[in-house]
């Protein structure tokens with residue numbers, strides 16, 4: 077992917093240096109245009125070194141007949157202006173082309189144009205700025221809304237530069253094929269915690285990474301997404317439509333059962349506790365004996381319940397986390413829980429890590445192995461599900 081980054085002179089410009097570093101890690105090709113004022117705040121050499129790329133600042137620089145603004149606008153798949161100041165937004169909204177960035181933007185004929193407005197709250201809330209942003213929207217620009225919070229000038233309000241991870245995800249969403257358009261996807265993720273007393277619980281090592289990656293990829297592919305998650309340390313996936321935070325297997329069961337009818341694809345990736353303490357002590361359990369016996373009872377099986385009651389044209393995916401006989405056990409789960417697909421993995425390798433190695437096991441006994449980062453596996457899994465549904 078070829079990305080042309082336009083940088084204008086907001087105080088958040090220092091964060092755009094890290095954005096370039098993160099975009100480079102994605103393997104994207106980058107070229108940068110800085111406005112004259114932006115180049116006064118951060119030397120273009122910094123951007124060039126971090127992005128290993130060319131940085132342009134001067135409209136009148138001509139390289140052997142290369143007309144920079146038209147060539148750059150043809151080269152780029154996407155034009156991203158971050159941070160976009162009120163001044164640059166005003167120019168872009170009104171077709172003013174008085175520097176290399178605004179001239180190139182005017183020559184950029186594709187629909188993949190993004191601004192990340194970043195400025196003082198009062199400048200952002202000025203009706204002229206809001207009108208300009210709205211005008212850009214109407215002319216096909218994608219707008220990533222600024223965040224609210226503490227601003228560099230000391231004010232508190234809307235206008236903050238969003239996290240770079242969020243900008244990267246916004247780019248991915250805009251660039252991805254909408255394979256799941258008009259589909260509703262529900263994903264469960266993370267561990268559950270089964271309370272023992274007011275300070276203790278039984279749980280497992282699931283980090284939530286696999287389920288969050290699936291929810292994020294489903295959003296990227298255009299689905300309406302609900303994530304039902306147990307407690308994790310992760311940031312919620314960006315732009316998903318609904319996140320429901322639960323703790324216990326019973327809470328996850330109640331949430332999924334209440335929502336299941338509305339969803340076309342249900343992906344049960346959570347590591348749900350199979351057993352929970354039969355009694356929850358009201359007080360902290362005391363260390364009085366050498367041994368302690370805790371009676372456990374089975375939790376409701378979410379996958380089994382939705383598999384057995386699934387409606388027509390509803391696709392149910394289960395996971396199988398095994399430590400032995402991974403494939404054999406997964407086939408047995410597919411049959412017993414009436415799933416359409418089981419994703420089988422080795423629990424010891426999968427839990428907590430950024431990568432995974434899985435077998436997709438289909439009803440017709442077909443089997444596919446996928447290896448890679450959880451993000452890669454999530455995307456490939458959803459593509460395979462789309463194929464099954466087509």
Ligand code: PMT
Nearest residue numbers: 282283284285286347348377378379395396397426427428
């Ligand atoms: O979160 P990560 O660190 O990224 O790790 C990912 C993962 C290992 C948790 C994930 O890839 C995975 O394998 N998830 C399923 C874990 C699990 O509980 O597997 P299981 O074989 O015990 O359960 C089989 C299926 O039944 C699962 O879809 C599970 O969600 C479901 N189940 C289990 C018990 C229960 N009471 N209700 C359920 O619905």
